[in-house]
Amino acid sequence: MDRIVLGYDGSDFSVQALDWALDEAELRKLPLTVSHAWQWPYGEADEDAKAHLRKAAEHVLWHGADCARSTSSGVPVETDLYEGPAPLRLVELSAEATLVVVGSRGLSALPRAVIGSVAGYVAAHAACPVIVVRGPGPIPAATKPGPVVVPDRTPDESVLEFAFEEAALRQVPVSAAVDPAAWAERRPEVRVEPYGEAGERATLMVVGRRRTMWSGAASFLQHAPCPVAVVPEV
Structure with missing residues (x-):
């Protein structure tokens, strides 16, 4: 299935990656899948405790998909909520994708890290090309784009x-x-x-x-x- 896959965690870095992924989807006339992964980090827990974290993850994913739908010019936007490690899910999705887009860092990256563990792992293992979008914030619109x-x-x-x-x-x-x-x-x-x-x-x-x-x-x-x-x- 041809599509653009975006790894999204709500960070400024993933918002910038969303802008780039939308460009790719529009230019290539492909649907966009916004993927967000979550996992319970504290060992054993009952389902009620996990439900709160899942609800927060659903909100992050909804926000990303809503931003994509509201700023795109008709790109079909799908969502993917996954319980487990984000890099493994993105590599799995890459098997049926034209392109995976990720931010250079996410919410869990160390402040001084240039490339986060998710971006590095996906770039090293994905089945399709991966674009790592560096830096937080919106992509500036260049008046004369470079090569x-x-x-x-x-x-x-x-x-x-x-x-x-x-x-x-x-x-x-x-x-x-x-x-x-x-x-x-x-x-x-x-x-x-x-x-x-x-x-x-x-x-x-x-x-x-x-x-x-x-x-x-x-x-x-x-x-x-x-x-x-x-x-x-x-």
């Missing part, structure tokens, strides 16, 4: 394919550390910019997740100045 940047000098074909697709959807150039000649011919509507200083004004950075090496993608997640898409390599 989609591919910083790897030996990117997988899946990384270039995703980068050119995203650039075409957003009508921005691609800037790659390697000459993307074949993809430039396949997607002539996408302009290719010199690499140079493109990373500093990037709209999105796209990196690959190799089966045998996660550290490279993890480094970009920690230090990139913009949202990062992590694409599983074939």
Whole structure:
């Protein structure tokens, strides 16, 4: 089932991720699933005690879905309430998703953490591309959006394919550390910019997740100045 999946916990970071996920759903003409996970953290408890926490979780999920419906231009919005660890649920949902979008941190992340445990786990294990939206608050509307940047000098074909697709959807150039000649011919509507200083004004950075090496993608997640898409390599 093609859809965009959003991990939402009510934090400022997930509100920013919601904005990005709505953009993706509108551009790709796909439904959006807003997912929120909850779990009882205090050991054994009766069902009445858990019911209060579940009710709070339902309210968080309702708020996220209501924000999505009220600000979108007709995107179908579905909800997913899950009792259990959020990263495991998002990875599970990724098996039937086109894209998963998460905030860089959630409510449980340490104040100094750049990337939270949920975002890191999902980016490392999801079956589909994951966009980690960095920073709290609304995404500023750029008057002149920057390029989609591919910083790897030996990117997988899946990384270039995703980068050119995203650039075409957003009508921005691609800037790659390697000459993307074949993809430039396949997607002539996408302009290719010199690499140079493109990373500093990037709209999105796209990196690959190799089966045998996660550290490279993890480094970009920690230090990139913009949202990062992590694409599983074939």
